[in-house]
Amino acid sequence: MSDFDYDLFVIGAGSGGVRASRIAASLGAKVAVAEDRYMGGTCVNVGCVPKKLYVYASEFSQSHQDAEGFGWAKTDSTFNWNTLRDNKVEEISRLNGIYENLLNNNQVSVINGRASIAGPNKVVVNGQNYSAKNILIATGGWPYVPEFQGSEHATTSNEIFDLAEFPKRVIVVGGGYIAVEFAGIFNGLGSDTKLLYRGDQILRGFDADVREFAANEMQVKGVDLRLNTNIESLEKLADGSLRATLINGEVLEADQVLYATGRVANTHKLGLETLAVKTNRSGQIEVDNNFQTSEPGVYALGDVIGGMELTPVALAEGMALARHLFDGQAINMDYDNIPTAVFCQPNIATVGLSEEKARERFEQVDVYKSSFRALKNTVSGNPERTLMKLLVDKNSDKVIGAHMVGPDAGEIIQGIAIAIKAGATKSMFDSTIGIHPTAAEEFVTMREPVA
Numbered sequence: 001m002s003d004f005d006y007d008l009f010v011i012g013a014g015s016g017g018v019r020a021s022r023i024a025a026s027l028g029a030k031v032a033v034a035e036d037r038y039m040g041g042t043c044v045n046v047g048c049v050p051k052k053l054y055v056y057a058s059e060f061s062q063s064h065q066d067a068e069g070f071g072w073a074k075t076d077s078t079f080n081w082n083t084l085r086d087n088k089v090e091e092i093s094r095l096n097g098i099y100e101n102l103l104n105n106n107q108v109s110v111i112n113g114r115a116s117i118a119g120p121n122k123v124v125v126n127g128q129n130y131s132a133k134n135i136l137i138a139t140g141g142w143p144y145v146p147e148f149q150g151s152e153h154a155t156t157s158n159e160i161f162d163l164a165e166f167p168k169r170v171i172v173v174g175g176g177y178i179a180v181e182f183a184g185i186f187n188g189l190g191s192d193t194k195l196l197y198r199g200d201q202i203l204r205g206f207d208a209d210v211r212e213f214a215a216n217e218m219q220v221k222g223v224d225l226r227l228n229t230n231i232e233s234l235e236k237l238a239d240g241s242l243r244a245t246l247i248n249g250e251v252l253e254a255d256q257v258l259y260a261t262g263r264v265a266n267t268h269k270l271g272l273e274t275l276a277v278k279t280n281r282s283g284q285i286e287v288d289n290n291f292q293t294s295e296p297g298v299y300a301l302g303d304v305i306g307g308m309e310l311t312p313v314a315l316a317e318g319m320a321l322a323r324h325l326f327d328g329q330a331i332n333m334d335y336d337n338i339p340t341a342v343f344c345q346p347n348i349a350t351v352g353l354s355e356e357k358a359r360e361r362f363e364q365v366d367v368y369k370s371s372f373r374a375l376k377n378t379v380s381g382n383p384e385r386t387l388m389k390l391l392v393d394k395n396s397d398k399v400i401g402a403h404m405v406g407p408d409a410g411e412i413i414q415g416i417a418i419a420i421k422a423g424a425t426k427s428m429f430d431s432t433i434g435i436h437p438t439a440a441e442e443f444v445t446m447r448e449p450v451a
Helices: 015-026 041-046 048-068 081-105 177-189 208-220 311-327 355-361 375-380 409-421 426-431 440-444
Strands: 006-011 031-035 109-112 115-119 122-125 128-137 141-143 169-173 192-197 224-227 231-236 242-246 251-254 256-259 263-265 298-300 340-342 348-352 365-372 386-393 399-405
Touching: 006 015, 006 115, 006 311, 015 031, 015 041, 015 081, 015 311, 041 048, 041 081, 048 081, 048 177, 048 375, 081 109, 169 177, 169 251, 177 192, 177 208, 177 340, 208 224, 208 348, 208 355, 208 386, 208 399, 242 256, 340 409, 348 409, 355 365, 355 386, 355 399, 386 426, 386 440, 399 409, 409 440, 426 440
Parallel strands: 006 031, 006 128, 031 109, 128 298, 169 192, 169 256, 192 224
Antiparallel strands: 115 122, 122 128, 141 263, 231 242, 242 251, 340 348, 348 399, 365 386, 386 399
16 A cells, blocks of 8 residues: 555546546556646646637638628628627537546546645645645746736736637737637638737747748738737726837727746746756756656656757657656657647748758758738638748658648648658659649658759
8 A cells, every 4th residue: 555645646637637547547557647727737728729710700701802802792680798708618518527437437536726835745735735646747838928017917828718808909019829829810800910929920930931921811801910029018098998108109999908938837836946946047847867856756748848849749758757656667758840830810831940950950951931912812812822941951861850830730731740750751752643723732842942
């Protein structure tokens, strides 16, 4: 019989924590999970899932316009924010229940409350003490809003899904995934949308062609993109609206100001100092290749340790750790060629290296690129264009990067990611017969490098 209450105590019931709990329990471990907010974590509640639902909603306005070119008579259509919001709440509640059932069905104890580490192998929740052989911190990230005059009036991605009223004027601050996606969402839903970013171009870290192309397409769709600027102060007016003064003195007014300027590790009141668990300069928990912190028996994974802050990455890490602890399997996480998508409009998806990174790593890189107006848009009159790009190591002929900006980019790149992970060469792409007529066939018909 174990000397501990649990073999594994997980703090946080997000993607990584739930996956680790389920796998560990299936391997015979006695497991508990403590969660103080909502089952499923950021992704299910205030991240990937509701965001994608809102993206779908925002795309219908363009679809209605496109339909006219295909013979559908124009009809009056109005958007109801309350319907979208309330249906989202219902769907998230359904998913919360599924996550809880998954844990219950695997005999994982679910404890509601904020857990903190109270000492070696000790966790406390709501004043109740528990002992555990292994403790896993999987508390994810939290939206970051820099302090400035009036910053308390800014909204974050935690609150934006559940606004009481639809904002007719929105200012989004930031240049990453969340900022770009919400700019597209509110623009598509009918808001006067401005996107402010302090840098030269949005989506830092992505391929330069992708960044420029996506920024141009967003502006064509109506997003007012302001680069090299920021908010200096924010003032709430008598009517509830907000007045933003920019660093150049320009004044803008809006109903909501969404700050999407990054996320920080959610380590508040976790008791890390009790065991001197080390964190880096950004506040993320430091771990070794086995996800162990500086304290034996205390582990961490997912967004709370930084790295690629993506739900599928946390899932893979959770599975790997559980199998390591309770089945003796070695952890061999491979972070190369992880595909990712930005659900802006049009969508962005990418796998492998950007052109800039490819040229740093390889002596000779061939670049294949195609930009075109999809067949659907020629009849509808929609000016939206699609970009596709392949990067090839000339010496080995291996495809080392694939990028797309266009409808269903995530769906298309997921398949290409398998090919790149398997080591596909450009000649293999060339010898693959395309599916006609599709946008995706362009990836196997680009024959001449442009650089």
